[in-house]
Amino acid sequence: MTASALPRAEQRRRVITTPEGLALPLVIASRGARAGALILDVMIILFALITFHIVLIAVAGGLLDTAGSSISNAPTGAAEFLQILLIIGVFLSWYGYFLVQELGPRGATLGKRILGIRIAARGQARLTPEAVIARNLLRDIEVFYPLVFLVVSAVSALAGEDTGPMIWAAVGWFALFLLLPFFNRDGLRAGDIIAGTWVVEAPRVRLAEALSTTQAARGTSATSGARYTFGPAELGIYGIRELQVLERLLRDGQEQALVTVHQTICTKIGWEPGAGDERAFLEAFYAALRAKLEKDMRFGKRKADKFS
């Protein structure tokens, strides 16, 4: 994670309060993830429709050859049925795809699920079917009409047609909708504003091992048999931030990083850094430091980091 990405990720954090009075952190989905999800969804719909067409033509191609689209030479019988199936199918897949999936328990379309995001009601409200419907009805004028319009006017401008000022006014108007998510902190598009929803990240987090159950955590190394005990002066150097960095390192378990950190800590607390027993030392140090910091916390003292 780069230095500039970190504050931006922090900016996207929100806290909601559940009816139980518990503050739950949420992360607003990034605009990139949302655009990506939409592109995926559109591609899925298009792919499904094209496959449907191809299958139809393969099965009943002869019927469609003679079919016209205007009312004067309209098809009859089976071909007519197929045409209706196509028109209704396009309409239903366009609106139904989003509605059915976002109303489901995951609150996300396939594209959103792939990118690990879902929709949720803003604040502590319950997500309702009306909200899902409202946000999906607006997608057309927000995204697709503007895009189609921009492409068409760009093409006609390139072809040297007289576009006039009205076109530019319309372009600005549509751009306003298209770019709306960039003008508010929560990345709301018009549909979200109307529906009272927002899109949040929905990552899967697995429960990791408890770190203080190893033998080393109680002070004795399983490999070398050495016993590590730390005094208050040695544990007083670090705070919560350093503790959690150490936790991450222990969980990731990269040997090289452990060796480096082992050396740093030993130098800092004035021990002679040994070799070969880094993990046991760090586990013991982690457990001792956490025990001390948690004890302080129970007495109302939080040492945020080594500087405090």
Next chain:
Amino acid sequence: MKLAALPRGLMGLLRRSEATTSPDLAAAALRSDRFRLEREADWRRLEAIITAMEKGRIGKLSDADLLALPTLYRTAASSLASLRETSLDAATLAYLEHLVSRAWFQVYGPRLGLFGWLRSFLRGGWSAAVRALGPDILITLAVMVAGALVGWLLVTSDVDWFYRLVPGGPGEVRVPGASREELAATLGTEAGIGGLSTFAAYLFSNNAGVCILAFALGFAFGIPSLLLMVHNMALLGALLWLFDGQGLVVELAAWLSVHGTTELFGILLSGASGLHIGRAMAFPGDMSVLDAAGAAGRRSALVMVGVVFMMIIAALLEAFPRQLVAGTAERFAIGGAMLAFWLAYFFLYRPRGETDADAAP
């Protein structure tokens, strides 16, 4: 078994290692870890239930699990609250936060599926939402009538306006100067129903699109919705003027009324929905603009789903009865019956137990 183990192994490589066994409590050196190990089984059970719910397999959960869900959710929530004060284990806290928010989405998620919702919608929810839009419907109706009048007056003052209002193809016979016979022929019937169902499907798709546009444009304080209404109705006014010139206005009205009472009602409702949102955003009252827009949006979204139904019915009426039924009186009878039905359904139909409150959640 082997198949199931493989993705898990891969997951383990990608993610942090997952605890698979729960060591005995005495092994934990830290008080906060003992707290965690005591409750871990409950969290995992909650996670399993939530995962099943997310996959839509709620039917496969046992009754005991479903009954335990609220308790497990509250247990996890209170574990989180106390661990925040007593534990510095970042991974466990992150896990619990995500578990509780996932559970929160399920426990406080949409209560009804699509079909359950549809039933409550047809049995009172829709009409209640329409009634909640009362003032907007009146304003939009006034604007639509004004639009038709404007169309008529514009064409009366200058016939060129007709060509601007009514989009016509090369073969269009409905133009100024057309004879009475030509105009009367456009109001005639088809010999059979061949091709009409395709026509109906096309009409539906097209009209529903227009209505959704009218609704969605309401976002800009409702003005574009009203402009769209004026434009559509000016077209109608111009057509009325044209047929009036040949003394065919009653026949045209009958021809239009077959599907028009449903279709224009639907357009009226979608314009009113757009206006409702626009009005809520322009004059949010005591609420914040976002809250007001949200409340209005959810209320009018209900109406819009109804409009899509109305468009299906209108397209069927337009394609079949209008093209097959010839008599002016019969056409008026169909159109009038539809109008009476909609009015009764929206304004008289109030099932017991359903209140207007559920239109404004």
